[in-house]
Amino acid sequence: MRDAGLRGEDGISREYGEAMKILVTGGLGFIGSTFVRLLLTERPTWTITNLDAMTYAGNPANLADVAGDSRYHFVHGDIADATAVRTSTSGGVDAIVNFAAETHVDRSILDPEAFLRTDILGVHTLLEAVREQGIARYVQVSTDEVYGDVASGESVETDALRPRSPYSASKAGGDLQVLAYATTFGVPALITRGSNTYGPRQYPEKLIPLFVTNLIDDQPVPVYGDGLQIRDWLHAEDHARGILHVLEHGHVGEIYNIGGGNPRTNLEITQTLIDACGRSMETHVTHVKDRPGHDRRYAISSRKAADLGWEPRIPFADGLAATVQWYQQNEAWWRPLKSGEFRDYYHRQYANR
Numbered sequence: 001m002r003d004a005g006l007r008g009e010d011g012i013s014r015e016y017g018e019a020m021k022i023l024v025t026g027g028l029g030f031i032g033s034t035f036v037r038l039l040l041t042e043r044p045t046w047t048i049t050n051l052d053a054m055t056y057a058g059n060p061a062n063l064a065d066v067a068g069d070s071r072y073h074f075v076h077g078d079i080a081d082a083t084a085v086r087t088s089t090s091g092g093v094d095a096i097v098n099f100a101a102e103t104h105v106d107r108s109i110l111d112p113e114a115f116l117r118t119d120i121l122g123v124h125t126l127l128e129a130v131r132e133q134g135i136a137r138y139v140q141v142s143t144d145e146v147y148g149d150v151a152s153g154e155s156v157e158t159d160a161l162r163p164r165s166p167y168s169a170s171k172a173g174g175d176l177q178v179l180a181y182a183t184t185f186g187v188p189a190l191i192t193r194g195s196n197t198y199g200p201r202q203y204p205e206k207l208i209p210l211f212v213t214n215l216i217d218d219q220p221v222p223v224y225g226d227g228l229q230i231r232d233w234l235h236a237e238d239h240a241r242g243i244l245h246v247l248e249h250g251h252v253g254e255i256y257n258i259g260g261g262n263p264r265t266n267l268e269i270t271q272t273l274i275d276a277c278g279r280s281m282e283t284h285v286t287h288v289k290d291r292p293g294h295d296r297r298y299a300i301s302s303r304k305a306a307d308l309g310w311e312p313r314i315p316f317a318d319g320l321a322a323t324v325q326w327y328q329q330n331e332a333w334w335r336p337l338k339s340g341e342f343r344d345y346y347h348r349q350y351a352n353r
């Protein structure tokens with residue numbers, strides 16, 4: 001077991017933090033790549049291994065700017081493959097932060113199996129590595145969707161899990177494995193539950209990047225049902241900072257909600273994006289058949305993370321305007337993603353609505 005003395009319950013000590021070796025999984029994805037970039041900038045003495053399966057959502061372009069950095073190493077592999085996990089931890093790591101996941105609710109309705117493999121079995125494989133190798137910290141990046149539909153008030157970390165989609169049920173399964181390993185085997189694990197995240201480099205299947213890129217192309221945007229569903233929006237950089245804060249200061253065995261504090265209906269988001277792209281609701285919104293089992297509202301209290309010293313910094317209006325601008329200025333990033341596999345998915349998802 002490495003650095004056993006540092007496995008205390010009060011966060012990672014300063015000396016230890018100075019030369020941290022960290023395994024980030026799913027680091028080619030949207031939030032994972034934001035996290036890797038944050039570490040390289042703000043924790044310059046750390047070294048990072050990124051284990052990523054390079055599924056449709058894992059995009060090397062997301063980290064093309066850091067690929068030559070000697071503090072960063074890439075391993076191509078699946079978190080559900082114990083050999084790949086062993087390879088990526090072979091030099092010894094101090095912490096694992098798990099971003100690797102299937103994340104899109106609509107895909108989980110079309111094809112649930114991949115979600116079980118990555119979001120449950122993958123978590124199990126990582127937890128086994130933490131247990132076997134005595135890794136000092138494991139942070140599971142989860143989601144507010146595990147609480148299910150929240151009619152009123154805000155979910156707190158002790159609330160029951162009531163997932164209602166194959167996606168959120170598999171994330172809840174992952175969370176429960178983490179908590180069970182913490183209880184049964186004393187694995188030093190923590191969980192973060194983030195709210196809906198937005199920002200540059202998000203795969204254009206999710207609401208904001210799908211709508212922005214459609215609008216840039218003068219295409220309509222498909223609003224599910226009445227569009228009055230509510231999500232709480234969090235900028236990816238604030239989310240990444242929240243996860244880093246929990247890694248460094250969180251208490252083992254605990255769960256931390258990380259919410260943006262920006263509740264909006266989907267129609268409000270749509271209106272803002274339409275305005276930012278110079279289109280109109282009349283010509284560019286199509287109301288399509290609702291998502292089956294669509295959660296009406298998510299809302300979390302981030303009080304516990306705030307007590308730990310984290311709070312979001314980016315005002316929503318600024319973050320959203322900058323995000324729209326990023327998609328306008330980075331067509332070379334998203335255009336290739338909207339061809340090929342995406343076209344098939346878009347057809348399956350939207351053609352019969």
Ligand code: TYD
Pocket residue numbers: 104105106145196205206207208210222223224225227229230231266291
């Ligand atoms: P999404 O970005 O898929 O995130 P999640 O379902 O995990 O919250 O969707 C955000 C909201 O936008 C959700 O209420 C579904 C809605 N939505 C649409 O109305 N149309 C779309 O084409 C998409 C992708 C989402």
